[in-house]
Amino acid sequence: MIEVQNISIVYGKGSEAVPALENIAFTVGEGEMVALVGPSGCGKTSLLLAIDGLLRPTSGQVLIGGEEVRGVRRDVALILQDAGLLPWKTVRQNAELALRIQKRREGVDGILSALGLNGFERRFPAELSEGMRRRVGIARALALRPRVLLMDEPMANLDSLTRERIQSLILDLWWEMRFTAVLVTHDIEEAVFLGQRIVVLSSRPARIREVLENPGMGEHEYRGSPEFLERAKRLRRILEGNG
Amino acid sequence: MKQVLAYALAVLVVFGAWALLSYSLARAKGRPILPYPWEAAVAAGENAETLLSAFGFSALRFLVALALSFFLGLPVGLAVGFEEKLDAFISPLVYLLYPMPPVALLLFLYLAFGLGEVVRLVVVVMALFFQVVVAAQGAAKFIAPTHIVAVRSTGASRWQVYWHVVIPATLPNVLTAARVSVGLGITMLYIAETKLGILLPPGQGLGRFIEYYTFRADIALAGVVALAILGLLFYVILEVLERQLCRWKYVGVKGAGS
Numbered sequence: 463m464i465e466v467q468n469i470s471i472v473y474g475k476g477s478e479a480v481p482a483l484e485n486i487a488f489t490v491g492e493g494e495m496v497a498l499v500g501p502s503g504c505g506k507t508s509l510l511l512a513i514d515g516l517l518r519p520t521s522g523q524v525l526i527g528g529e530e531v532r533g534v535r536r537d538v539a540l541i542l543q544d545a546g547l548l549p550w551k552t553v554r555q556n557a558e559l560a561l562r563i564q565k566r567r568e569g570v571d572g573i574l575s576a577l578g579l580n581g582f583e584r585r586f587p588a589e590l591s592e593g594m595r596r597r598v599g600i601a602r603a604l605a606l607r608p609r610v611l612l613m614d615e616p617m618a619n620l621d622s623l624t625r626e627r628i629q630s631l632i633l634d635l636w637w638e639m640r641f642t643a644v645l646v647t648h649d650i651e652e653a654v655f656l657g658q659r660i661v662v663l664s665s666r667p668a669r670i671r672e673v674l675e676n677p678g679m680g681e682h683e684y685r686g687s688p689e690f691l692e693r694a695k696r697l698r699r700i701l702e703g704n705g
Numbered sequence: 706m707k708q709v710l711a712y713a714l715a716v717l718v719v720f721g722a723w724a725l726l727s728y729s730l731a732r733a734k735g736r737p738i739l740p741y742p743w744e745a746a747v748a749a750g751e752n753a754e755t756l757l758s759a760f761g762f763s764a765l766r767f768l769v770a771l772a773l774s775f776f777l778g779l780p781v782g783l784a785v786g787f788e789e790k791l792d793a794f795i796s797p798l799v800y801l802l803y804p805m806p807p808v809a810l811l812l813f814l815y816l817a818f819g820l821g822e823v824v825r826l827v828v829v830v831m832a833l834f835f836q837v838v839v840a841a842q843g844a845a846k847f848i849a850p851t852h853i854v855a856v857r858s859t860g861a862s863r864w865q866v867y868w869h870v871v872i873p874a875t876l877p878n879v880l881t882a883a884r885v886s887v888g889l890g891i892t893m894l895y896i897a898e899t900k901l902g903i904l905l906p907p908g909q910g911l912g913r914f915i916e917y918y919t920f921r922a923d924i925a926l927a928g929v930v931a932l933a934i935l936g937l938l939f940y941v942i943l944e945v946l947e948r949q950l951c952r953w954k955y956v957g958v959k960g961a962g963s
Contacts, residue, residue: 514858534860546855550873550953559869560859586953606859 463642464490464513464610469522471508481667482508485522488661488673495636495643495679497657499650499701505668506646507543510612513644514540526610536564539608543615545599547587554583557601564606573601577631593624597631604635611643617652629655630682637680650701654693655685662700672700740923749927758908760931766910767894767939770826771883774833779879782841787848787871799838807831807893811900820904825897832893833886840882844875877954880947884940891936911935 471483482505490496511517513524515531524531547556557570577597617625653660660674678689720742730738785795807828818824852870898912907917915928
């Protein structure tokens with residue numbers, strides 16, 4: 463479904479050029495959820511924006527469904543770090559934003575109630591808790607019924623209970639809506655809980671350090687099981703550089 | 706209720722201070738300098754029709770000038786602040802022209818536009834236009850990149866980015882700037898209605914009204930008060946507009962779940 467083919471991204475030109483990504487290649491099959499893990503600031507977000515078509519890679523290309531990504535695709539949705547809600551729009555207007563921009567007429571009642579946001583439609587983001595804001599961000603992306611969902615640290619800076627709750631929510635939605643997903647995170651347990659495969663990136667310029675298969679993923683009970691803890695330990699070792 | 710009381714008190718204080726000033730000036734100079742508030746009030750009552758008509762003309766003139774300034778200044782300011790390429794070329798131009806007082810150009814404005822209604826609007830618009838441009842430009846520079854990415858990632862066109870992000874994000878600052886510029890605008894209106902309003906009858910602008918009654922201090926002063934009320938009126942209108950259009954700015958964290 464998603465083929466990332468030898469992508470490199472360099473910021474700036476000439477002597478000031480800063481390479482962010484070097485020769486990244488991996489694929490995500492239809493309906494798969496892959497986690498991208500790496501140290502903070504390694505270029506994970508750049509990679510995600512390249513997949514979304516918002517950032518043109520310096521070399522290499524991304525294919526989605528066999529077509530080269532040249533700009534934003536309407537069947538791909540992006541969930542931003544800190545949700546990226548527009549503070550001047552209500553919950554409902556934020557959730558509808560992507561649909562309206564694409565001139566689609568579907569409603570958002572279903573997705574809002576699925577995410578436990580009914581009753582809050584007329585509130586502004588400033589009136590919500592952080593966890594609710596993230597859910598509105600998820601609603602905005604899923605209202606599009608995307609084939610591909612890209613997530614940039616959707617659980618960053620949340621307290622641990624809220625984070626686990628939203629992780630479980632994403633797992634449920636993935637089972638239900640069967641989208642293909644790429645999840646960027648720097649949280650080890652999150653990667654093991656949500657990634658069928660875990661692509662580990664090195665620090666800047668990011669290269670692929672290892673791809674870890676994670677067949678146990680998919681059930682809520684996986685979290686905390688001996689197998690889960692074993693995977694997390696292994697991932698930690700890889701990230702620390704003694705894989 | 707408390708607010709109404711506070712305003713009533715403020716009005717009393719202002720009139721009290723005014724009366725005191727009139728009294729002190731008369732004592733110091735040995736002759737009346739500044740008419741008392743009640744004298745101005747009586748004069749206003751006696752010339753109510755002319756004064757109201759002058760107020761109406763001035764209010765309309767100011768409203769049109771303010772609307773034109775927004776209409777012209779907002780697109781320029783937002784585009785210059787948001788599009789980096791335009792910023793590089795147009796910003797120096799704006800900064801050069803911004804401090805130039807239109808008052809200093811009255812002669813040329815008169816030669817170019819004559820003494821009709823157009824020239825009076827031009828003077829006020831020239832002053833307010835740059836206020837709007839500079840405010841919009843400043844606000845547009847500080848739009849959070851994540852809001853832009855959020856909208857662009859859904860496939861938004863340039864126009865949609867403006868509609869959903871740039872305009873609402875900058876509106877509070879632009880309206881505040883407009884509110885602060887009301888004082889300047891009223892000053893320019895006065896100049897336009899006096900220096901460029903000599904052909905007008907007194908009932909067609911408060912500036913003209915005040916100048917026409919130069920030798921009737923009580924009537925002229927009634928005109929000054931009317932001009933101040935006009936400024937206050939627009940100040941309040943812009944504040945109400947901001948509260949209505951930017952309601953999101955004024956909501957706090959209340960009743961939030963998790």
